[in-house]
Amino acid sequence: MRLSTRNQLTGTVAAIKPGAVMSVVTVELDGGQQVVASITKDATEELELAPGKPVTVLVKSTEVMLGVE
Amino acid sequence: MRLSTRNQLTGTVAAIKPGAVMSVVTVELDGGQQVVASITKDATEELELAPGKPVTVLVKSTEVMLGVE
Amino acid sequence: MRLSTRNQLTGTVAAIKPGAVMSVVTVELDGGQQVVASITKDATEELELAPGKPVTVLVKSTEVMLGVE
Amino acid sequence: MRLSTRNQLTGTVAAIKPGAVMSVVTVELDGGQQVVASITKDATEELELAPGKPVTVLVKSTEVMLGVE
Amino acid sequence: MRLSTRNQLTGTVAAIKPGAVMSVVTVELDGGQQVVASITKDATEELELAPGKPVTVLVKSTEVMLGVE
Amino acid sequence: MRLSTRNQLTGTVAAIKPGAVMSVVTVELDGGQQVVASITKDATEELELAPGKPVTVLVKSTEVMLGVE
Incomplete structure (x- = not known):
């Protein structure tokens, strides 16, 4: 399936912290x-x-913010 | 200011496509x-x-999805 | 690719309203x-x-709200 | 109250999985x-x-992604 | 309709900037x-x-970030 | 760091409800x-x-919905 989702980054799972119904997964991006x-x-x-x-990390472009120094 | 936002990636603006009230900005991540x-x-x-x-790219962790082959 | 995204609904594109850099797409869900x-x-x-x-309509579960009468 | 939220789908609660501070609710959509x-x-x-x-399921249109085969 | 949406703030529309398919609305919150x-x-x-x-301003709690000096 | 995030409201932490991996934080806004x-x-x-x-409360403008009576 091809997705409208603009951001599809490749990486590898580094750690998983399981909660009650949610989990927090850390991914090391290639690069x-x-x-x-x-x-x-x-x-x-x-x-x-x-x-x-x-894994592939997916983020919709409307969810991305930018900051400058 | 320190932020609760888990994802703060460094990069450089590659392109900006201005719209009427929204703009689409492409960032080349370091890496x-x-x-x-x-x-x-x-x-x-x-x-x-x-x-x-x-620029710094910021994404709240609740906005991140994962995919596997 | 299998996705963490909980919501994957099937449907058919009904209309597309193109803007300057964003577009608004209406999908008729099966059902x-x-x-x-x-x-x-x-x-x-x-x-x-x-x-x-x-098309498949995808929505992360953290983006879904519920209302009751 | 009328809402700007484009997506308001009708359905029925099918299951609730309570966590510590978050819960995961499954809704069967009409259709x-x-x-x-x-x-x-x-x-x-x-x-x-x-x-x-x-229940009514509400999702802001900026949170919806599309996929095609 | 009562909503799961945690954040429902009252205010008054201050300005509207219409775009092609999206608009940017500024609201002055009570307070x-x-x-x-x-x-x-x-x-x-x-x-x-x-x-x-x-107007009422609605924001799902999973969309809110916090910062400290 | 200056942020693209349109909404940056000032307030004070009123309560924190810690969960397993997520927490729910209530903030009293100035005003x-x-x-x-x-x-x-x-x-x-x-x-x-x-x-x-x-604390500063941050919300991306694409996450904000509006309601009218």
Whole structure:
């Protein structure tokens, strides 16, 4: 499936912190920066996420903010 | 100001496509991947965004999705 | 690619209203309700969206609100 | 109150999974598809959500993504 | 309709900047601070928004970030 | 850092309800209204949020909805 979602970055799961119904997943992007995702615990289980697993990080462009010094 | 926003990635503005009230800004992340932001045209002007300008890309962790092959 | 995105509804494009950099796409869901998406004009063109085209509507669960009478 | 929110779909609560401060609510849309909402546990209690209760599912159009095969 | 949406602030429309398909609406909150909303132009017309009109500003709690000095 | 984020309201932390990985923070805005933020528990700890602490509430304009009576 091709998505309208503008941002699709490649990376690898670095860590998963499971909560009650939500989980916080840290991803190491290819190129070296980190992204954190707060997704449902159900999703982490269905996708069988685990440290070392390659993932695509998706973010809709309307969710991205910019800052300048 | 320190922010609760988990994702703060460094990069450089690659292109700006101005619309009527919204603009679409493409950022080249340090490390080589690209991110697109749909922000208000007012914001692009206030921040004086232009190609080559260093920026921080900010995304709240609740906005991040993950995909696996 | 399997996605963490909880909501993946099937439907058909009913109408597209193109703007300067954003477009508003109306989708008729299978089952008869309608969904409106504000996405970049670039995305509508890349996906070659047009009335009658089958699409999947995706929404992260953290973006969904509920109301009761 | 009339809302700017473009997407207001009717359905019925199918299941509620309560967490520590967030809850995951599954709604069966009229017409047959399902939607999952991650909302605060406070909201589920204030709205007295329970399986079988009719609800309106609300999603801002800027939060909707589209996919095509 | 009672909403799960945690944030419902009262205010008055201060200005509307119409775009092609999106509009940017500035609201003066009761108490004196300002909020800007990027909503569809369709919504501004359906709600007949105009300067001086009382409105409720709604924001889902998962969309709110915090900063400290 | 100057941000593209249109909405930056000043206030004071009124209460924090910690969950497993998410926390719900209530902020009393200067001017008297309240805002609730669902952020990661990690963020509440890093920012050392506590009742009485002055904070800035940030919301991207694309996340704001409006309602009229």
